[in-house]
Amino acid sequence: MLRLTTWRWVPSFARGLVRDVRVRWALEELGLPYETRLIAHGDADFGGYFSQQPFGQVPVLEDGDLVLFESGAIVLHLAGKGTALMPEDPADRARVMTGVLAALNTVETAIVPLVEIDLFYADQPWAEQRRPDAEAQARKRLAELSSWIGGRDYLLGAFSAADLMMASVLRPLQHSGLVEADPNLCRYRDRCLSRPAFERALADHYADLDGTGPSQGR
Numbered sequence: 001m002l003r004l005t006t007w008r009w010v011p012s013f014a015r016g017l018v019r020d021v022r023v024r025w026a027l028e029e030l031g032l033p034y035e036t037r038l039i040a041h042g043d044a045d046f047g048g049y050f051s052q053q054p055f056g057q058v059p060v061l062e063d064g065d066l067v068l069f070e071s072g073a074i075v076l077h078l079a080g081k082g083t084a085l086m087p088e089d090p091a092d093r094a095r096v097m098t099g100v101l102a103a104l105n106t107v108e109t110a111i112v113p114l115v116e117i118d119l120f121y122a123d124q125p126w127a128e129q130r131r132p133d134a135e136a137q138a139r140k141r142l143a144e145l146s147s148w149i150g151g152r153d154y155l156l157g158a159f160s161a162a163d164l165m166m167a168s169v170l171r172p173l174q175h176s177g178l179v180e181a182d183p184n185l186c187r188y189r190d191r192c193l194s195r196p197a198f199e200r201a202l203a204d205h206y207a208d209l210d211g212t213g214p215s216q217g218r
C-alpha cells in the first residue's frame with residue numbers, strides 16, 4: 001500500500017501549492033491507489049516524524065517498508081513503476097531524470113526567491129530592494145526554459161515525469177504573471193495542467209485540507 005503524508009492545514013497562500021500535489025499527480029497519472037496521512041506541526045508525535053523526514057517537511061511517501069522523502073525522489077520512484085511517466089529506453093529514462101532535476105535544481109531554485117518575497121516577505125523593508133533582482137533571475141530562467149521547449153508539446157517527446165515536475169514548479173508563479181507573459185511557456189504549462197490526473201490530484205489536495213477527504217482508495 002502507498003501512503004502519502006502531508007499537512008492537515010496550511011496558510012491560505014500555500015493552499016494548492018504544497019508539494020504533495022506533484023506526488024498526488026504522479027500517483028493519478030499511474031492510476032495507483034494511495035492513502036493519505038495528515039499531520040500538523042502541533043501533533044504530539046511530530047518529533048517521531050523526523051525519523052521519516054529529517055527536515056520535518058512534507059511530502060513523505062511510504063511504499064510498503066520503503067519510506068521516501070523529497071518530492072523529486074518520490075516522483076521518480078513512482079514513475080519507475082510504469083511507462084506513463086517514464087519511457088522504457090534507458091537513454092530516454094536518463095533524459096527524463098535530467099528534466100526532473102532541471103525542474104527542481106535549476107528552474108525551481110530560480111523561482112523560489114521571487115515567490116518567497118511576494119508570498120512571505122512582501123511587507124519586509126528589504127523586499128522592495130531585493131525584488132527586481134529576484135524577478136530578473138526568474139525571468140531569465142523562464143526565457144531559457146521557453147527556448148528549450150521551443151515549439152514542442154512536451155520537453156522530451158511524450159508527456160513524462162519531467163513535464164509533471166516542470167509544470168509543478170511553475171505553478172507558484174501564477175500571481176506574478178511571468179509565465180503568462182510568454183505565450184509559448186504559458187501554453188506548455190497549461191497543456192500539462194489540463195490533464196485530468198492533475199485536476200484529480202489538486203481536488204484531493206483540497207479535499208484533505210478542507211476535511212472532506214482523505215483520498216483513500218483511489
Ligand SMILES: N[C@@H](CCC(=O)N[C@@H](CS)C(=O)NCC(=O)O)C(=O)O
Pocket residue numbers: 017018019020056057058059069070071072
Ligand atoms: N525539497 C523538498 C521541499 C519540501 C518542502 O519544502 N515542503 C514544505 C511544504 S511544500 C514544508 O513542509 N514546509 C514546512 C517546513 O519547512 O517546516 C521536497 O521537494 O520535498
